[in-house]
Amino acid sequence: MTTEEKIFLAAENEFMEKGFDGTRMQAIADRAGINKAMLHYYFRSKDALFEKIFQEKIKLIFPKIGEDVKKKKSFIEKVEVFIETYYQLLSQYPFLPLFVITTMNKKGNEHFAKNLPVDFFRDFFIASMFEEISQGKIKAVNPLQFAFSVLGMSVFPFLARPAILHVVNGNQEIFEELMKGRVEELKKYVRYILTP
Amino acid sequence: MTTEEKIFLAAENEFMEKGFDGTRMQAIADRAGINKAMLHYYFRSKDALFEKIFQEKIKLIFPKIGEDVKKKKSFIEKVEVFIETYYQLLSQYPFLPLFVITTMNKKGNEHFAKNLPVDFFRDFFIASMFEEISQGKIKAVNPLQFAFSVLGMSVFPFLARPAILHVVNGNQEIFEELMKGRVEELKKYVRYILTP
DNA sequence: AACGTAATTAACCAAATGGTTAATTCCAAA
DNA sequence: TTTGGAATTAACCATTTGGTTAATTACGTT
Numbered sequence: 001m002t003t004e005e006k007i008f009l010a011a012e013n014e015f016m017e018k019g020f021d022g023t024r025m026q027a028i029a030d031r032a033g034i035n036k037a038m039l040h041y042y043f044r045s046k047d048a049l050f051e052k053i054f055q056e057k058i059k060l061i062f063p064k065i066g067e068d069v070k071k072k073k074s075f076i077e078k079v080e081v082f083i084e085t086y087y088q089l090l091s092q093y094p095f096l097p098l099f100v101i102t103t104m105n106k107k108g109n110e111h112f113a114k115n116l117p118v119d120f121f122r123d124f125f126i127a128s129m130f131e132e133i134s135q136g137k138i139k140a141v142n143p144l145q146f147a148f149s150v151l152g153m154s155v156f157p158f159l160a161r162p163a164i165l166h167v168v169n170g171n172q173e174i175f176e177e178l179m180k181g182r183v184e185e186l187k188k189y190v191r192y193i194l195t196p
Numbered sequence: 197m198t199t200e201e202k203i204f205l206a207a208e209n210e211f212m213e214k215g216f217d218g219t220r221m222q223a224i225a226d227r228a229g230i231n232k233a234m235l236h237y238y239f240r241s242k243d244a245l246f247e248k249i250f251q252e253k254i255k256l257i258f259p260k261i262g263e264d265v266k267k268k269k270s271f272i273e274k275v276e277v278f279i280e281t282y283y284q285l286l287s288q289y290p291f292l293p294l295f296v297i298t299t300m301n302k303k304g305n306e307h308f309a310k311n312l313p314v315d316f317f318r319d320f321f322i323a324s325m326f327e328e329i330s331q332g333k334i335k336a337v338n339p340l341q342f343a344f345s346v347l348g349m350s351v352f353p354f355l356a357r358p359a360i361l362h363v364v365n366g367n368q369e370i371f372e373e374l375m376k377g378r379v380e381e382l383k384k385y386v387r388y389i390l391t392p
Numbered sequence: 393a394a395c396g397t398a399a400t401t402a403a404c405c406a407a408a409t410g411g412t413t414a415a416t417t418c419c420a421a422a
Numbered sequence: 423t424t425t426g427g428a429a430t431t432a433a434c435c436a437t438t439t440g441g442t443t444a445a446t447t448a449c450g451t452t
Binding site: 018019021022098101102104105106116118121122139141142144145146148149151152153154155156157159160161162163164166167168178181182185186188189192193 | 214215217218294297298300301302312314317318335337338340341342344345347348349350351352353355356357358359360362363364374377378381382384385388389
């Protein structure tokens with residue numbers, strides 16, 4: 001692994017766990033096992049390093065989900081695939097939601113403006129929903145509201161993990177069990193909401 | 197307004213907007229229009245000040261919701277009241293979710309341990325749900341999963357506000373409209389999910 | 393008016409932090 | 423083997439930041 005990669009990986013973890021303000025350049029260097037000056041050698045400044053990582057991470061939010069989703073015919077199936085794929089992604093990067101949300105709330109939305117697949121979201125997701133509603137295949141719910149609800153339900157456990165853990169008396173196993181069963185449960189909710 | 201109140205109010209806003217790490221004692225002092233030394237005079241340290249504010253804020257999360265909810269007979273009605281009350285609360289403190297979530301993820305859960313109404317949540321909410329399920333009054337969904345879903349749907353727009361604003365082309369009015377209609381939409385979803 | 397306590401301020405301090413620099417080491421090409 | 427640019431390091435720097443202190447002011451009580 002090259003020094004640059006070491007730095008990137010270390011910075012990634014530090015920023016994800018502690019946020020921009022909470023992260024120290026020295027901590028990144030220590031974690032990467034290299035000299036602090038290397039950080040500035042490869043990435044100009046703390047801001048630049050953070051920016052690079054954030055840009056890379058935000059692209060993860062909507063990865064190949066698009067393609068997976070497009071394969072499915074019915075809208076309900078599309079949503080189900082979305083929930084599955086999204087859950088897998090978040091399991092791989094549990095801090096991603098917190099990271100993105102704190103960042104976008106602190107700094108302006110200039111950061112993710114280019115990378116949010118708004119077009120896909122509006123022209124494809126929303127459009128295909130309108131279509132099935134007018135065909136009477138699904139119930140007439142507000143597409144935007146529905147989308148934010150699915151996102152909220154999917155993301156919440158990853159954001160509120162400490163609180164949820166506390167509710168289940170700190171029992172990790174129960175928490176994992178809960179997370180595992182969540183995908184099926186959410187798919188059920190979606191069917192209840194959308195099936196006419 | 198006493199100096200202590202001025203400090204508390206200013207600190208509240210600073211911490212809520214910028215988080216613990218992002219907040220500067222000087223910024224609090226400036227915002228309160230007083231000398232920085234007063235912060236330490238009234239509240240020992242940054243940590244102590246933050247702690248006091250956090251403890252006060254976290255109690256807000258489950259305010260008198262309990263009582264409002266208990267009045268209602270059917271479980272669906274209970275959930276509907278919860279959504280309404282919760283939405284009003286969050287409208288008043290839009291940064292509350294972000295504040296609580298970032299804090300509980302950074303520091304341990306010692307902070308909110310005492311103040312999370314776990315007992316109410318388990319013994320009352322969950323219990324009353326089990327009851328209605330066994331009576332066949334609502335569909336058999338997992339109570340915990342359902343609770344986290346309602347919370348997630350309720351809280352999401354307050355966390356992802358910048359992203360949502362971006363989706364609606366930065367149009368504030370559309371966003372407000374969306375938020376206003378959200379309560380009814382969520383109540384609808386709950387009925388779809390729970391009604392047998 | 394004098395006294396004493398609480399409130400307030402300006403100046404200061406030590407530690408932490410992001411960033412720089414000059415010197416040194418590596419290493420591949422000539 | 424020499425050489426030149428890239429990689430790496432230790433030491434250093436300026437600024438920021440949470441916190442302290444000694445002195446001053448405000449103000450209710452006797």
